[in-house]
Amino acid sequence: MLQESVIVIGGGIAGLTAAALLAHEGVSVTILEAHYQPGGCAGTFKRGQYVFDVGATQVAGLEPGGSHDRLFKHLGISSPGAEILDPACLVDLADGYAPINLWHDPSRWEVERQHHFAGSELFWSLCSLLHKGNWAFASRDPVLPIRSFWDFNQFLKALRPLNAYTGLLSKLSVADLLKITGSYQNQRLRRFLDLQLKLYSQEIADRTAALYGATVLQIAHAPLGLWHLEGSMQKLSEHLTSALLRDGARLLVGHRVVGLSTSRSEKEWDIHVIGPKRRSMQFHASDVVFSLPPQCLINFLAPNSWMNKKYISQLKKLPQPSSAIVFYGAINRIDLPEDCPTHLQLAAKDPGPMFISVSREGDGRAPSGQATLIASVFIETGDWCFLEQDNYQKEKQILLDKIAHQLENWFGFEPINWLHKELATPRSFAKWTGRPNGIVGGLGQHPSLFGPFGLSSRTPLRGLWLCGDSIYPGEGTAGVSQSALMACRQLMAARGQDIHIANN
Numbered sequence: 001m002l003q004e005s006v007i008v009i010g011g012g013i014a015g016l017t018a019a020a021l022l023a024h025e026g027v028s029v030t031i032l033e034a035h036y037q038p039g040g041c042a043g044t045f046k047r048g049q050y051v052f053d054v055g056a057t058q059v060a061g062l063e064p065g066g067s068h069d070r071l072f073k074h075l076g077i078s079s080p081g082a083e084i085l086d087p088a089c090l091v092d093l094a095d096g097y098a099p100i101n102l103w104h105d106p107s108r109w110e111v112e113r114q115h116h117f118a119g120s121e122l123f124w125s126l127c128s129l130l131h132k133g134n135w136a137f138a139s140r141d142p143v144l145p146i147r148s149f150w151d152f153n154q155f156l157k158a159l160r161p162l163n164a165y166t167g168l169l170s171k172l173s174v175a176d177l178l179k180i181t182g183s184y185q186n187q188r189l190r191r192f193l194d195l196q197l198k199l200y201s202q203e204i205a206d207r208t209a210a211l212y213g214a215t216v217l218q219i220a221h222a223p224l225g226l227w228h229l230e231g232s233m234q235k236l237s238e239h240l241t242s243a244l245l246r247d248g249a250r251l252l253v254g255h256r257v258v259g260l261s262t263s264r265s266e267k268e269w270d271i272h273v274i275g276p277k278r279r280s281m282q283f284h285a286s287d288v289v290f291s292l293p294p295q296c297l298i299n300f301l302a303p304n305s306w307m308n309k310k311y312i313s314q315l316k317k318l319p320q321p322s323s324a325i326v327f328y329g330a331i332n333r334i335d336l337p338e339d340c341p342t343h344l345q346l347a348a349k350d351p352g353p354m355f356i357s358v359s360r361e362g363d364g365r366a367p368s369g370q371a372t373l374i375a376s377v378f379i380e381t382g383d384w385c386f387l388e389q390d391n392y393q394k395e396k397q398i399l400l401d402k403i404a405h406q407l408e409n410w411f412g413f414e415p416i417n418w419l420h421k422e423l424a425t426p427r428s429f430a431k432w433t434g435r436p437n438g439i440v441g442g443l444g445q446h447p448s449l450f451g452p453f454g455l456s457s458r459t460p461l462r463g464l465w466l467c468g469d470s471i472y473p474g475e476g477t478a479g480v481s482q483s484a485l486m487a488c489r490q491l492m493a494a495r496g497q498d499i500h501i502a503n504n
C-alpha cells in the first residue's frame with residue numbers, strides 16, 4: 001500500500017492544475033492517470049506526420065488576469081506560446097447571408113453584430129453589464145455552490161455591489177434576456193445564440209442561464225480572448241506537468257482507478273488501481289481530488305454507508321451530458337481557400353452544427369504546405385458504446401462521409417484531395433478519456449444547474465473533493481483549472497491553510 005497525503009485522480013487539465021497547486025503548497029501529492037499521457041480532452045494524438053488536438057482546440061484565459069495566466073504566474077512557469085484569435089471564429093448560419101466574424105476588438109465586434117442583428121443593441125448592452133458583474137465576482141475566486149461556512153465567507157468576499165442586482169436574474173435564461181430587450185423575434189440572432197451557446201454551455205438560448213450566457217458571449221472579445229496554442233494543445237499539459245514535477249509531485253500514467261473506499265476510521269481513503277501490466281494496486285491518502293466526470297463515482301464508491309448511498313443517488317439524478325463525434329482530417333493548403341478561417345462554426349443540418357478548426361502554417365500540427373482539419377459535432381450519447389462491431393463500423397463510416405462531405409462543400413475541394421481522415425465517436429472518447437458513455441463537456445448550464453445551483457466541489461464525503469467540467473464554473477480548459485483552484489482552496493482550508501492567487 002502506497003501512502004500519500006493527497007491523490008489526484010485524472011491527469012486532464014483539471015487534475016494537472018490541482019496537483020500543481022497542491023505540490024506548490026508543499027503537499028505530498030500523486031496524480032493517477034489511466035492513459036499513457038496526460039491531457040485528457042485537451043490532449044493530442046499523432047497520426048503519421050500529423051498532430052491532432054483530441055477535443056479542445058482553442059484556449060481562453062491566457063490574457064493577463066485570465067484564469068490560466070493567473071495560475072501560471074502563481075506556479076512560476078511561463079504560459080505556452082499562443083496567438084490571439086482574431087476573429088476567434090467565423091459563424092456561418094448557412095442561411096444564405098454572410099457569416100459572422102467574432103472579432104477580438106470590441107468596437108469591430110459591435111459594428112459586425114449591428115450589421116447582422118440590427119436592433120439588438122439593448123440585448124448586447126444588458127449582456128455586457130451582466131458580464132461586468134460576473135467577471136468582477138468570478139475573478140475574486142468565489143466558492144459555489146455554498147456548502148459550508150468557509151464557502152459562504154469566500155462567496156461574501158467575492159460579491160460586488162453590482163451582483164446584488166445581477167443576482168436577481170439568476171433564474172432567467174438567455175432567451176428571457178432577449179424577451180426583456182425586445183429581441184426575441186430576431187430569428188437570425190436566436191439561431192446565432194443557439195449555435196454559440198450550445199458550444200459553450202451545452203444548451204440553447206432557451207435553456208442557458210442568463211448569467212452564464214452573458215459571460216460566454218463575451219469570451220472572444222477584448223479584454224478577454226481565445227488563443228491558438230503553438231505546437232499543439234498538449235503544451236498546456238506539458239507546462240502544468242513541468243510545474244508539478246518541479247515541486248515534487250508524482251505523475252503516474254497507465255494507472256486506472258477502479259474504486260474508492262474509506263478505511264475503517266473513515267479518516268483516510270483507499271484508492272484501488274489497475275496499474276501497468278494489469279497489476280492491482282492500492283494507494284492510501286487523507287484527501288482525494290477527483291477530476292473525472294462525477295458520474296464515474298457511481299461505480300467507484302461502494303454503497304456501504306448511508307452517506308455513500310445518498311451521494312450515489314444524488315449523482316444518479318444528474319442529467320446526461322452530450323457526447324461528441326470528432327472528425328480528424330488533413331489536406332494540402334493549396335486546396336483550402338486563401339482566406340481560410342482558423343475556426344469556423346457551421347450550422348450544418350446533417351449530421352448537425354459543427355465546430356471546425358484548421359491548423360496554421362508552422363504551428364506544429366502538419367508538415368509545411370499541409371493543414372489538419374478537425375470538425376466536432378455534439379450529439380446525444382445514444383447507444384454508441386453498445387453497438388455490435390459491424391454496426392458500429394457502419395455507423396461510423398456514414399458519419400465520417402457526411403462530415404467529410406460538408407467540409408468538402410464549404411471549403412471547396414474534392415474528396416480525392418483528403419490526405420487523411422478518421423473519426424472519433426462517443427465510444428472512442430469513453431476509451432481514451434475514461435468518460436462513461438463518452439460524455440464530454442460537463443453538465444449543461446441550465447438556470448437550475450449552473451453556478452450556485454450546480455454540483456459542489458465539496459462532497460458530503462470527508463476528504464473527497466471534485467473538480468473538472470461538471471463543477472463551477474464549467475467546461476473549457478480555463479473553467480476546469482478554476483474548478484481545480486476552488487477544490488484545492490477548500491482542501492487546504494480544511495487543513496488550516498490558504499491558497500491565495502494574485503489577481504494580476
Ligand SMILES: Cc1cc2nc3c(=O)[nH]c(=O)nc-3n(C[C@H](O)[C@H](O)[C@H](O)COP(=O)(O)OP(=O)(O)OC[C@H]3O[C@@H](n4cnc5c(N)ncnc54)[C@H](O)[C@@H]3O)c2cc1C
Pocket residue numbers: 009010011012013014015032033034035037038039040041042054055056057058059060255256257258291292324326376432433434435440441467468469474475476477478480
Ligand atoms: C470535442 C471537444 C471540443 C472541445 N473544445 C474545446 C475548446 O476549444 N476549448 C476549451 O477550452 N475546451 C474545449 N473542450 C472542453 C475541454 O476539453 C474540457 O472541458 C476539459 O479539457 C476537461 O478537462 P478535465 O480535466 O475536467 O477532464 P478530462 O480532460 O476528461 O481529463 C480527465 C482525465 O482523467 C483520466 N481518467 C479517466 N478515467 C480514469 C480513471 N479511472 N483513472 C485514472 N485516470 C482516469 C483521463 O484519461 C483524462 O486524462 C472540448 C471538449 C471536446 C470533447
